[in-house]
Amino acid sequence: MEITVHNHIVQIAVVTTDSRIDAFSAPKLRERLDALVAGGANRFVIDLSAVPFIDSAGMAVLVSLLKKARVADGEVVLVWPNEEAARRILRLTKFDRVFPMADDVESALIASTR
Amino acid sequence: MEITVHNHIVQIAVVTTDSRIDAFSAPKLRERLDALVAGGANRFVIDLSAVPFIDSAGMAVLVSLLKKARVADGEVVLVWPNEEAARRILRLTKFDRVFPMADDVESALIASTR
Amino acid sequence: MSYAPVELSIPAEHRYLNIIAACIGDLLAREEGLVEPAITTYNIQLAVQEISANIVDHAYGAASGRIAITMQVLCQPHRMVIQLLDTGVAFNPASVATPDLDEIHEGGYGLFLARSLLDDLSYNTRPDGNIWRLTKRLDV
């Protein structure tokens, strides 16, 4: 009897911050995410739960990551911000229809491996 | 056999806020405290734990209350602010030597009944 | 109640734009009678962030300059009016269309957000510069 065991490892980069994501800080976030993509990462959970504010420059960074991740057969799951006003902006711009959304990191990780 | 039971009730006003106490808000706090004094209160716990900022106008309200409370044989116990910078100001001005200080409301209540 | 304006002037750089939001937040924190104060404050802050980031990126671009901001709470109707003055290049906001929200884009949400979140957004080119005027009702 020959038995083959194949260990399939799915690596997911969980990115968390409690800072404003705006035109000032977005370039730093983009740089960090680009470095992860360059290192081979293609599955991401962006934990926005503690983010107090996100502007369109910050949202552009998320879209840029999504495009790169999907080209590499990956995915970007967003964890909803706790800040209700920020949630409404993600709905207004229909970002919640394009990104898989999760209520917390745990469910985001489950969604990422599906 | 004659037995006398005397119920001694000590009433302590516990005053809590999570707002800045400054030259703008201090008059509102003073008014509220003065109304309690006018109503007969003489024992106070001022819970500063969640106060993010207190200026000298706010501190003046505390001193004013202390004077009124002590005239009426009462006391004012302060609960230390969580904000380290605010704690340092209470030490710098030696307020912590004049007011009985407590780490939380529970120990402030115990101190108030001594 | 109506109040005298608060005036702010900052270098036209992204690192200073959070100061405008801070002023708006602290101004509205002491204003009574707001409907959904947290949401309203956030929406005004986001609209101003978008307009001011555009001034830095597009009106000034590589050039340096300043942004002069006036903020005022007015009554009848109860509203906040914010004006932003820059001396960068002029443009025509009417030329910017609403993004197609069924497609995802890497940009082009700024003016859409500002327009969506405000009750009125006007732009004028004057001899002393370009002036944006943002109006948000506080009582609805």
Add this chain to the structure above:
Amino acid sequence: MSYAPVELSIPAEHRYLNIIAACIGDLLAREEGLVEPAITTYNIQLAVQEISANIVDHAYGAASGRIAITMQVLCQPHRMVIQLLDTGVAFNPASVATPDLDEIHEGGYGLFLARSLLDDLSYNTRPDGNIWRLTKRLDV
């Protein structure tokens, strides 16, 4: 690094003074290399609160007016400099003694706090008004 100044002008009323603190907080939030950033920020905010509340209460009193504030981070040494200009009555800060801290007082802590929390506090009367200049080192 040194930066261009942020300028703010507010009505001389207590309800607006928190805006100065908000600007300082957001300016320092993006400044690197601060020693004890939370404590330093708080101390600058409290010193400015005391000086500006005195302007409202004592320089203007019942009169109305405005306070013009400039805030700037400078280098060599790394420090924050804040100037407050008012057009109220002039006075002599040297005439104000340190309160006796072993007695409790209902007032008189304002200038003491500002002096204690800053590295330098100067006051000058100029033709355009009274100017307070507050300096706080950020790297010690």
